[in-house]
Amino acid sequence: MAKFLLYITLTISLLPFLAISFSPEIPTDRRVLVLLDDFAVKSSHSLFFDSLKSRGFELEFKLADDPNIGLQRYGQYLYDALVLFCPSVERFGGSINVASIADFVDSGHDLIIAADTNASDLIREISTESGVDFDENAAAMVIDHTGYAVSNTDGDHTLIASDDLIKSDVILGSKNIEAPVLFQGIGHSVNPANSLVLQVLAASPSSYSANPQSKLSSPPSLTGSAISLVSVIQARNNARIVVAGSLSMFSNRFFRSGVQKAGSSTKYQKSGNEEFLTELSKWVFHERGHLKALNVRHHKVGESDEPSMYRISDDLDYSVEIYEWSGTSWEPYVTNDVQLQFYMMSPYVLKTLSTDKKGLYSTSFKVPDVYGVFQFKVEYQRLGYTSLSLSKQIPVRPFRHNEYERFLPAAYPYYGASFSMMVGFFIFTVVHLYSK
Amino acid sequence: MARSTSKDAQALFQSLRSAYVATPSSLKIIDLYVCFAVFTAIIQVVYMAVVGSFPFNSFLSGVLSCVGTAVLAVCLRIQVNKENKEFKDLPPERAFADFVLCNLVLHLVIMNFLG
Structure with a gap:
């Protein structure tokens, strides 16, 4: 029983x-x-x-x-x-x-x-x-x-x-x-x-x-x-x-x-x-030439969590896994012409993804010096293969006010001029008052 | 006429110097101060032309502090000049107080913009 x-x-x-x-x-x-x-x-x-x-x-x-x-x-x-x-x-x-x-x-x-x-x-x-x-x-x-x-x-x-x-x-x-x-x-x-x-x-x-x-x-x-x-x-x-x-x-x-x-x-x-x-x-009957993409990941270089937003000129890593259906199982798809676009009305970054021959495609690049709402886009259309169209939206923000560089060596002459004007003002005041 | 240009220029300089010697020393000090400010501004502009305009806000504040100082000093000179009949009702103490106040405001702004 x-x-x-x-x-x-x-x-x-x-x-x-x-x-x-x-x-x-x-x-x-x-x-x-x-x-x-x-x-x-x-x-x-x-x-x-x-x-x-x-x-x-x-x-x-x-x-x-x-x-x-x-x-x-x-x-x-x-x-x-x-x-x-x-x-x-x-x-x-x-x-x-x-x-x-x-x-x-x-x-x-x-x-x-x-x-x-x-x-x-x-x-x-x-x-x-x-x-x-x-x-x-x-x-x-x-x-x-x-x-x-x-x-x-x-x-x-x-x-x-x-x-x-x-x-x-x-x-x-x-x-x-x-x-x-x-x-x-x-x-x-x-x-x-x-x-x-x-x-x-x-x-x-x-x-x-x-x-x-x-x-x-x-x-x-x-x-x-x-x-x-x-x-x-x-x-x-x-x-x-x-x-x-x-x-x-x-x-x-x-x-x-x-x-x-x-x-x-x-x-x-x-x-x-x-x-x-x-x-x-x-x-x-789709026993061949059927692609799928999964695990789209992106994060800052050196981190592993996916941020909700990037800052201009951040360095980031992007990866995606692409597999091809062989009729019985998903096999890694190996090619050298998958491209990633970092896209806001036109691609600001266009990079060819490098593969580890096990299905993982990855690249890293620097976010351009433009802020707005971008997309990570992979548009892959090849003869006979099913088309892949991935897009993931991500905002890019400018520097915060306290993220700008300060005390640049190139600006020291300007700092010096400003402070010498203040010192000059002080000395002039004293001289002007006591020179009668 | 064309023959005597250098002589004329010399004569012009002579008269200018003799006239300037008569200027009160307090006004001469102001002139010196203006020259110092203008000279510093020129140095910064030349430096920017050589190095490039990268920290542009710093460049602007540096040059504008010099120009502003020079302008305020010229204003003070106009107001404390006894031969200037336009400001004869304005006491020089009042003119100097204005000058100090304006300078304080100017340098406050410059410090904020210097970055």
Whole structure:
């Protein structure tokens, strides 16, 4: 009986840990809703789903027009991430619509959108909300007559072997993806003014977006490397979105197929799709590139308590700890470009923090000779990493009246002159009175 | 005319000196006192030009104490000069008392500002 009670208490005390989900402490997503056009995709794309499951994700497969689906219940999100593998859906079932998906992302959740040829207006609208624009011609596909993948059937060159990947270790992992990535689908463009959107897989300069069945009557609207095949978005709230123009690039067929790029003699046994999409899914589900900062400390040199105020030309120490989430634990983040601003409308002090390689970043500097309300600011935005934005307000006061230096050697002549005037006055008074 | 400039200047000096010899000795003492104050002020300005204006409040109080002393002494000289008809109703004792009072106020301010 006592043993049974012990188990009960143990289970109850462990409940908060068992019900683990997206939290600042463990940023990796856990519960993923996958919306499909039909359940055949579940088996035809099983390699991708299996790789997610093996990394600990709970996938919930639903048809996109299932009337019982919803992202929220009682104001709480049921999922940490949403995968839209439903390019042809015209209207979601249940309570999901474009606005609710935008709210889902706005509250910091992640999203994977896979479009395809004849993508529905709904999927296009969601992509536009996310910052990428698919080719408006519904029948258009990305065609590349020089960078296509060699296959047995002499196709229409819509199966592209692309190797124009973004060079970023944090998004695509430190291992180099050698084999080209197979792609068959529609292209999109990203707005160059939008700094949150990145082309991860770009089309080659010789590609264009047009209907392969019909004769090209007018110049295609999208050409060259302006066509993005796969793009990522990291919103300001660190929500991450992947937009791919091809659903089939996630499929088992593309994962397993060999690839040989036209004009190249090297034939790869396996396309780069699996590696590319696995690494990309690690990034989008926050298994990589998620930073956190804690223990922001500052104090005068030689002291350890944080003062409520500094005086001008005080010497101070500032330190902050930055960790990166590795998927299972927080590892020290090591870099040499974290900068601290001592800021009052503009940075008065800008210093690069030095690191001890164990996550601690620190610096020391002298408070400038200006008083007012300052901020310690760390604004750290790097490609692929979540942004860090720390600020801590601190007032700086001038010298108190008794903190000024006295009896400066440089001022002795002035002191001497003043006192000699007084002595002179005294002597003059005596002389003047008695000289009659 | 141009030939005799140095001679004229000499003559001017001669007349100035002979006129000044006639000045009462009490006024001469005041003149000496004014010269001392002005000379000290000039020394401080030269020192500031060399060293820089860092303890600026000290510089100001040092120079202003000299200038103030000189101004007050000149005022006293005007008032006690017997040939000056404007102040013939003012007794020299009253003028001297004013001078002492003003000096006390001046030096009080200077001490506060000297830093």
